[in-house]
Amino acid sequence: MRLYLVNPDNPIVSLNKVRSNRLNRYRVWKPLGLLVVAGLTPPEWEVTLLDENLDHYDYGLLPRPDLVGITAFTSQATRAYEIAPAFRAMGVPVVMGGIHATFCRDEALQYVDAVVTGEAESVWKQVLEDASNKALRRVYEGGISSMAEIPPARHDLLRGRYYFGSLQTTRGCPLNCSFCSVTAFNGGTYRHRSVADVIAELRLIREKVVLFVDDNFIGTRRDHLACAKELLQAMIDERLTRPWIWQATINFADDEELLGLAWRTGCQGVFIGFESPTVEGLMAVGKKFNFQNGRDLRASVRRIQRHGMSVVGSFITGIDTDTRGIGESIARAAREYGLDGANVLILTPLPGTKLYAQLEIEGRIRANDYPGDWRYYTLTHPVADYKNFTWTELVEEVNLFTDRYYSYPQILWRMLRFARNRPSLKTFLVVLVADLSYRSNQFLDRRIYANRSEPAERRSRPST
Numbered sequence: 001m002r003l004y005l006v007n008p009d010n011p012i013v014s015l016n017k018v019r020s021n022r023l024n025r026y027r028v029w030k031p032l033g034l035l036v037v038a039g040l041t042p043p044e045w046e047v048t049l050l051d052e053n054l055d056h057y058d059y060g061l062l063p064r065p066d067l068v069g070i071t072a073f074t075s076q077a078t079r080a081y082e083i084a085p086a087f088r089a090m091g092v093p094v095v096m097g098g099i100h101a102t103f104c105r106d107e108a109l110q111y112v113d114a115v116v117t118g119e120a121e122s123v124w125k126q127v128l129e130d131a132s133n134k135a136l137r138r139v140y141e142g143g144i145s146s147m148a149e150i151p152p153a154r155h156d157l158l159r160g161r162y163y164f165g166s167l168q169t170t171r172g173c174p175l176n177c178s179f180c181s182v183t184a185f186n187g188g189t190y191r192h193r194s195v196a197d198v199i200a201e202l203r204l205i206r207e208k209v210v211l212f213v214d215d216n217f218i219g220t221r222r223d224h225l226a227c228a229k230e231l232l233q234a235m236i237d238e239r240l241t242r243p244w245i246w247q248a249t250i251n252f253a254d255d256e257e258l259l260g261l262a263w264r265t266g267c268q269g270v271f272i273g274f275e276s277p278t279v280e281g282l283m284a285v286g287k288k289f290n291f292q293n294g295r296d297l298r299a300s301v302r303r304i305q306r307h308g309m310s311v312v313g314s315f316i317t318g319i320d321t322d323t324r325g326i327g328e329s330i331a332r333a334a335r336e337y338g339l340d341g342a343n344v345l346i347l348t349p350l351p352g353t354k355l356y357a358q359l360e361i362e363g364r365i366r367a368n369d370y371p372g373d374w375r376y377y378t379l380t381h382p383v384a385d386y387k388n389f390t391w392t393e394l395v396e397e398v399n400l401f402t403d404r405y406y407s408y409p410q411i412l413w414r415m416l417r418f419a420r421n422r423p424s425l426k427t428f429l430v431v432l433v434a435d436l437s438y439r440s441n442q443f444l445d446r447r448i449y450a451n452r453s454e455p456a457e458r459r460s461r462p463s464t
């Protein structure tokens, strides 16, 4: 039996489309979910991963499969719905899973034969069995899986194609920020894989640099932190130290033992969601966690950096409390916090989030010519009515931030500061490449902005 697992291209961010821009390599991650699904698949199925991030395929010329599995984040849904009919026209059944299919199940069912909602581990074998018997059901509800069910991902399937190896150690997040679908998809309970499973899988990864894709590697509570420390200590004991990066919340800065362990295992940098430079903005997106207990963000960032690691912050523009000048404010905040890099996104109502529900009720979702408009849900394009900005104004704010924060003199200044304070050549290079990559990609985005205009009925700023 032949199974194709397909990772659809997003024409706006694809590695293919910007292959001439080598720096884009550093911001594209492996489709780890498909590698896990491949790991769940019994050996009687021959699995091929078709990754449109990397190659173009003429599906009609490939050997005919018995089943096709497609995953998609929302921004890939447009392309997923082009691929599925091409296989179905050949009589090949198509099953779709992932975040978008979970939250837009009825839409997906118009294009595919079956949908897997939630985490796939508990239902994937049933899907394969039903496909073998030509008796696919329309919906398989995966829900929340036991972490013990997660198999090692099939890292061999994409060996050497991406810069980063990828690994997941936890799922779920209790914070439930309004713009984020992690809590809705993976649940509000923070769950860990066993240390033994993670260590075994780390041994399978051949890339020199590893990305831990966990939405929050350390969690928020003392017992979560204890699990993270146990894993890091095991990596040291097993001599599995190598350069890696991760995402975490700012409480990473509060535990000296954790900071020391992270550095000893090879952590080069951490990506932290600062979200907004204002308390009002943090309240609006449900991230008051960032200022709880009178946190001094500058001191927190400094504590992480003192252990040799870099800190890259993520911010959102277009929050209802933002006003003109937010791009400049974010650039200033990033400098004040002493960040080594910063990423500015545009508030995007992703299906499944509290934000989506709110903006839909308020009739504020403007990029709603689905499925074509899903390709703009990349977090870098305006898609809604923003309270204090037209689309043009919001894009101007993002551009202003880039011009201020990623000017060559600013990058040089940050690198000199970095070299002075934390002379690790490896981390220095990681930060330099991250800065140049972000700058380069912002200019690619500008070309796309230039070809896109706001729907006519909303070209002027709304009265507040």
Ligand code: SF4
Residues within 6 Å of the ligand: 173, 174, 175, 176, 177, 180, 181, 182, 183, 215, 216, 249, 273
């Ligand atoms: S943005 Fe981060 S902290 Fe907030 S819910 Fe998502 S994963 Fe959790």
